[in-house]
Amino acid sequence: MLGSGNVQLYEVKAFEEDFHSWFVGQTVQRDGKLLFVTPMDPLYLILPYMIKSGREGKFQPVDQVVKDEDFPASSRLLSCTRSITTLHHIAEEKEVGSLKFHRYSQxxxxxxxxxxxxxxxxxxxxxxxxxxxxxxxxxxxxxxxxxxxxxxxxxxxxxxxxxxxxxxxxxxxxxxxLGLPELKSPTGTEPPSKKRKLSDKPVEAGEDYTKFNTADFARKPPKKMTAAQKSLAKVDKTGMKPMSSFFSPKTKAEKK
Structure with a gap:
């Protein structure tokens, strides 16, 4: 968006949510969209054209550099107040007579x-x-x-x-x-199981889980006996009824 008067470039961002309205003065704005308008440096849009022409390594008139058949309005960027006066920030300048020529500078x-x-x-x-x-x-x-x-x-x-x-x-x-190292995403730390799920190949068990079904594995190791249990084990149980006999159902007496 190019402003009028002192020509300036603006960036417009839209903030929109469904089913929202706004009160503006004494009226209700049914369209819930908000537009944020911010002044923008035109050099950001001129820069790609300068980089492209800079590959030729020669000075050129800027009006021949900022030309785009797909976006003819791009030439309007040179009408912005700051465009011509700030080109020295991204390009070398050479003046011949009344004409100025520019070449991209990294x-x-x-x-x-x-x-x-x-x-x-x-x-x-x-x-x-x-x-x-x-x-x-x-x-x-x-x-x-x-x-x-x-x-x-x-x-x-x-x-x-x-x-x-x-x-x-x-x-x-x-x-x-800026002297900042490039950050790399930690892809190598991803769990192997997660990597298998993201793959198109069929998932196979990483270990043989059938070994857990064997009798040796199912048998639990003996627990350590307490001192009371050890002393009880030494008692002579000859003639003693088992504890379960006291809770077994009574049998009916046979008829004579």
């Missing part, structure tokens, strides 16, 4: 993106927004009051926000420029 782009990350970190700290692994995602409240990796957490979080506007290749280059 070094300048990295420095420009690094400043974007640092400003984002400063804004997060100013708003007292805590980020990182020690944060409850629902409330953005840090679990631990202090963390040795707090600064790195902020850098990674800000890098993630900036990466939404640049290519994956450029995002990796920026991560390296």
């Amino acid at each position: 070094e300048r782009t990295m420095n420009w993106l690094k400043k974007k990350v640092e400003r984002t970190v400063a804004a997060l700290k100013k708003k007292n927004i805590c980020v990182g692994e020690g944060v409850k995602s629902t409330t953005y409240v840090r679990v631990k009051s202090e963390s040795d990796n707090q600064e790195e957490d902020y850098l990674r979080y800000a890098h993630g926000l900036i990466s939404e506007y640049i290519s994956e290749e450029l995002s990796k280059a920026l991560l390296k420029h």
Whole structure:
């Protein structure tokens, strides 16, 4: 979305939930959609065109660089107030007479993106927004009051926000420029049983469970006898009736 007057680029994000309405003044807005409009740096959209033309390794007029048959309106980016005046952040400039020529610069782009990350970190700290692994995602409240990796957490979080506007290749280059190692997902720590479930192959038992059905395995080991049980075992039980005989049903006397 391009603004009028002082031409400026805006990013519009829609927040929408089903069956919601809003009170606006004295009226009810039946459409529950909310639009968030934020000023956006046009260099983010000009950058892919500059990178593409930079592969030729020569200076070119910017109006010949920002051209797209699929998106003819892309040329309007050069009408933004900040576009021409800030191109030096991502490109080298050469002036011949009254004409200016530009060539993409990886070094300048990295420095420009690094400043974007640092400003984002400063804004997060100013708003007292805590980020990182020690944060409850629902409330953005840090679990631990202090963390040795707090600064790195902020850098990674800000890098993630900036990466939404640049290519994956450029995002990796920026991560390296910030001096942050790339994080790898712990796929190797996944339980073997879970890996088998995700596979298309039939699941087979990892062990022979039939051995548990043998008589030797079913027999329980003898329990240790207590001192009272040992002394009772030594008593002479000759002529003594078993305890079960006192609870057996009585038999009827036979008729004479």
